[in-house]
Amino acid sequence: MTARLNEEIVVPRGILTVYAGPMFAGKSAHLLVDHPDQEGSLCLAPAFDTRSGASIHSRVGLRRPARSISCWPSDFARFRHILLDEGHFMIAPHYTGDVVADIAKSLEAGIDISVAGLDTDFMQHDFDVMARLRVLADRYVPLTARCHVCEAPARWTAKKRQTGHVLETGDDDLYEARCDAHWAPPD
Template sequence: MYRRYSDGMIEVITGPMFSGKSEELIKRIRILSYAEIPTLVIKPSIDNRFSNTDIISRNGNSIKSYSVSTTKEIKELFYQKKYKALVVDEVQFFDMSLIEFLDKLANQGIRIIVSGLDQDYLRRPFPIVAHLMAIADNIEKLKAVCLICKRAASCSFRTSKSDNTIEIGDTDIYEARCRECHVKDSSTK
């Protein structure tokens, strides 16, 4: 429908755990690479499930990235070179100050692609992702497969007893669930 997009834009890839967000992100990073668009790739240092430095999908695909903890570190890396794109994986782990920086860059013609969970394990929106979705030019909300009923899953269910909003884990403590199975099992806890 649209023949051309603006250079500066914000794209959000979201959905529950196990929905293929990292795979989609890696695909888009590779397309930027083929187009010879200088791209800074960031992942949060808190997410060291598969690698300290690479973004790795469950399909085994990977791409090099910088592992950082703060928006300040992202800014420092970004201004070291002439990047035309900035990619941030697991954006839900960053603070809200990142939003203003990403919006500013998009307004200056930089392509922004972020990926992250839209909801926590209680189905509450992650504020940073909700805000980025509101100002995004493009949103792709992926689905997983519900581990219980095998329907489309839009939620991440946590099997551990921790009450912490953030708990890094994988299939050891998380399952993809549809709304119905998530609500049913959450009410029996």
């Protein structure tokens, strides 16, 4: 008689890559260029951000269809790789649950995850989601933009005018990238 060992199948943890920086730093472009394989991938974008429709879109013209979400997809395990754009938007009331916990669960299931998002808001405060993902990341890619005033490397997003909202979609109509010397709070 042969004894059979209960063999536990160990699924290797997925790899978490995080692209973070100010607006105009090319985060979405990096997300799409660094992960060109569309087969077996799921692209996600926050339902709150309607600027690009149901897609991940970069300023350099790259675009890939995406699922607009306000909660983690229940079919996440069907995919080998998940790309999430604008990760900083994944908070209540725009997201149901804890996206960082959802990402960790997906990583434990062996799925690679890549996230792009703003690291700080226009007042230089960390976005909680992005700060927590930075700690979990296997690969953290800090990006800079060019200062809209002097062209120096810029690591801050500046808001042109106060609107009363911290979490607000917009583009160069509302935001600029700024270096340390030229960043200032909005008027």
